Amino acid sequence: MTQHRPLRVAIVGTGFSGLGMAIRLQQEGEHDLVLLERAGDIGGTWRDNTYPGCRCDVPSHLYSFSFAPNPNWSSTFSPQPEILDYLRETASRHGILPHVSFHTELESASWDDEHQHWRIETSQGAMTADVLVAAQGPLSDPSMPNVPGIDTFEGTAFHSAQWDHEHDLEGERVAVIGTGASAIQFVPEIQPRVGKLHVFQRTAPWVIPHRNRPMTRVERALYRLFPPAQLAMRAGIYWARESFVLQFRRRAVGKLLERISLKHLESQVKDPELREKLTPRYRMGCKRILPTDEWYPALVKPNVEVVTEAITEVRPHSIVTADGSEREVDTIIYGTGFHVTDVPIANRIRGREGRTLAQVWSGSMQAYKGTTVAGYPNLFFLVGPNTGLGHTSIVFMIESQINYVLDALHTMRHSGASTVEVRAEAQAAYNAELDRMTEGTVWVSGGCQSYYIDRNGHNSTLWPTYTWPFRQRTREFDEAAYALGVRVSTNGAGHDRAAAAHA
């Protein structure tokens, strides 16, 4: 795929972020773009997570693009195959697929200050691009626990994001490690099929009743024939979910929801000993709140054991816990999440001074408006640092960022600038403000360990408040926070260099 002419835009990833970016770029008349996708299909999260029971936990009317409403969702929280179909159909309808370079992993990207573009090495060859959009996903690289002996296990083992559909779990002794958002969806699906299920829980999640239901034919017909009705529903869901922020910021609201959750536990788990194990010991919201009606009923089944002792070792056919117990298992399923605060792409992107983002960040990701980073011109993150959410649809954040990137490119075109680079002071002030907003919230004072908080104890993932202020902040590209570089030709052969930067 070696290409010598610089492309205008290279986008890494084809999930909601990469596809949304490409669609909107094309709508704005920018067709000189490529999407680099390491896999053989589009879809990101919704291509990789095919485990039984996988579905979104934000209502589909909101967990979809505003510019591509789908009147045909089968249920209020749609299952994974439908979301993947939606992404495929939307990408195809907008003519994105010809721009995707499949099986093409971005291996490194280095800023070339002389020529003012990104030098990109991929698994399929080298290329250059004026602008790099990193839409590699917040939850796209599975994380495995650090337990001695994991590699010695001789049975079947896989991560929930790499489900082994060839493997039949019927009648097996299965260990599930982790009780997060994925495990609570697949455990109830596999429990009736397996012989014995050991669920290894480090921390009990807060679980709330789930309001999933099939969409009626009348609703679907209404949305098809009268699209404003779906828009109104979307708006209603959006504002209802915004009110969830109160639970993170106001203790009284948090306590009320904790009571609802504990009632849910009491009504579904009668055994006091098991209930004790399943009662969270930290404040609700500190980790992701999990909506499900099926989790507790699965755990009370006679073939299920909830193990709260820490795992100390994995042996060829068993798992050993801190109390010395050993459980023989045929299969281990890791529901252990993703590299969230240590995104692998940070090791692959080098900025103006040749340092990787991982070196600059030292364990605490940081950006301006979750999108741009000082020292890394013409680089835009989607779902970058501090854009994650615990209460509503990330697609809202993605679309906000896409608008911001489009306006940045628009500004470059109109001002003749070849580079935009956020000023270090603007980035520092923005992050100081985020730190102030995070102070006292449940995420840092709720008494849990979560993937929201990085190894330095810092919130580098979550947007700490309502999402509408983020939309306001990203509505327009704020040129004053940036240095704009202008390319001038130094010789007739078109050898260019950065000439100036202005406010």
Ligand SMILES: Cc1cc2nc3c(=O)[nH]c(=O)nc-3n(C[C@H](O)[C@H](O)[C@H](O)COP(=O)(O)OP(=O)(O)OC[C@H]3O[C@@H](n4cnc5c(N)ncnc54)[C@H](O)[C@@H]3O)c2cc1C
């Ligand atoms: C099971 C599950 C359920 C979820 N449910 C919800 C929900 O209900 N609501 C919600 O708001 N969020 C949910 N999320 C979060 C979800 O990750 C985001 O909503 C959204 O899908 C992120 O889209 P993305 O395009 O940014 O990233 P992704 O969908 O992860 O896409 C990233 C893409 O980049 C590719 N890629 C990565 N690195 C490279 C590289 N170096 N070179 C080339 N390609 C690369 C990957 O292969 C992938 O295709 C869920 C996540 C999971 C795992």
